[in-house]
Amino acid sequence: MPKTYTIDKDYQNSRFDRWFKTNIIDLPQSLIEKIIRLNKVKINSKRTKSSYRVQPGDIVEVYNISNFKVNERPKILRYKPSKKEVNVYDDYIIENNDNFIVINKPPGIPVQSGTKSFRNIIDILKNTKFFENQKPYIVHRLDKETSGVLIIAKTREYAQLFTSLFRIRKIHKTYLALTYGKISKSNNTLKDDLITYDKNRKVIQKAISYLKVLRTSNYYSYVELKPITGRKHQLRKQLYNIGNPIIGDDKYFTNRIIKERKIKNKGLMLHAYKIKFMINNTKYNFKAKYNKNFQEFLKKNF
Numbered sequence: 001m002p003k004t005y006t007i008d009k010d011y012q013n014s015r016f017d018r019w020f021k022t023n024i025i026d027l028p029q030s031l032i033e034k035i036i037r038l039n040k041v042k043i044n045s046k047r048t049k050s051s052y053r054v055q056p057g058d059i060v061e062v063y064n065i066s067n068f069k070v071n072e073r074p075k076i077l078r079y080k081p082s083k084k085e086v087n088v089y090d091d092y093i094i095e096n097n098d099n100f101i102v103i104n105k106p107p108g109i110p111v112q113s114g115t116k117s118f119r120n121i122i123d124i125l126k127n128t129k130f131f132e133n134q135k136p137y138i139v140h141r142l143d144k145e146t147s148g149v150l151i152i153a154k155t156r157e158y159a160q161l162f163t164s165l166f167r168i169r170k171i172h173k174t175y176l177a178l179t180y181g182k183i184s185k186s187n188n189t190l191k192d193d194l195i196t197y198d199k200n201r202k203v204i205q206k207a208i209s210y211l212k213v214l215r216t217s218n219y220y221s222y223v224e225l226k227p228i229t230g231r232k233h234q235l236r237k238q239l240y241n242i243g244n245p246i247i248g249d250d251k252y253f254t255n256r257i258i259k260e261r262k263i264k265n266k267g268l269m270l271h272a273y274k275i276k277f278m279i280n281n282t283k284y285n286f287k288a289k290y291n292k293n294f295q296e297f298l299k300k301n302f
Helices: 016-023 029-037 083-092 121-125 156-167 234-241 255-260 292-301
Strands: 003-006 041-043 059-062 093-096 100-105 147-153 172-180 189-198 201-216 220-227 270-279 282-287
Touching: 016 029, 083 093, 083 100, 083 121, 093 282, 100 121, 121 147, 147 156, 156 270, 172 234, 172 292, 189 234, 201 234, 220 234
Parallel strands: 147 270
Antiparallel strands: 003 059, 041 059, 093 100, 100 147, 172 220, 172 270, 189 201, 201 220, 270 282
């Protein structure tokens, strides 16, 4: 007799092979294909494909697969925050509902762990009251040093929904930045062909952002930015390309300007200020106050 499983709503439209790895057994793709080929798994009493998109209520029948061995992977270490660190996130919450939260991300911490960063927001949020019996899903990212509005989904369904909205550009973001140099108010659109490298392959991507100069001084500009495309480090690269790098950017900067206006490093002066979108005819519009360093620099120089 086969073991039976029912697909729940969190996996709606997920590929069957991904569901299988998460819920049944973590096997290499070749073995999953073999199991399907040997008719050891059925969905709704019918043969299936690894690419099938599962739906809530689908019945999965799994026959004897005891001969197949689990794909052993290195154990992933998780960051374990202190109680004090967890409680601090109460102050960062902008919105909290059953489907997602919105936080004002502090600067200096990545959204998820990486090779250079162990401490991260996702592992901290897992330990807060906002994700009791739930898992945080990343739907977009901010750079480690960038502060501001960040959405984290609470269900797979909403994670997929947000991912789709970002892809079709139905989520609109507004950033604030403090830059070196005086930017002309006539400069209102940034268009670039940004170059990245995928291993040894050169990739050129079009990048478009709208720019509005809010204030200028003799040495700095305070600007509003609305990215239309979503490229890695897009705003940082584009402002660097016009000769006005963001203050505190230690990756995209101009030595001449830095020497002329020596500033003690107070972090990247880039803030995700606003985000707006619509779900089921309900409009959402969230704002995040900028951090202390941003506010102090703005007050002192403009």
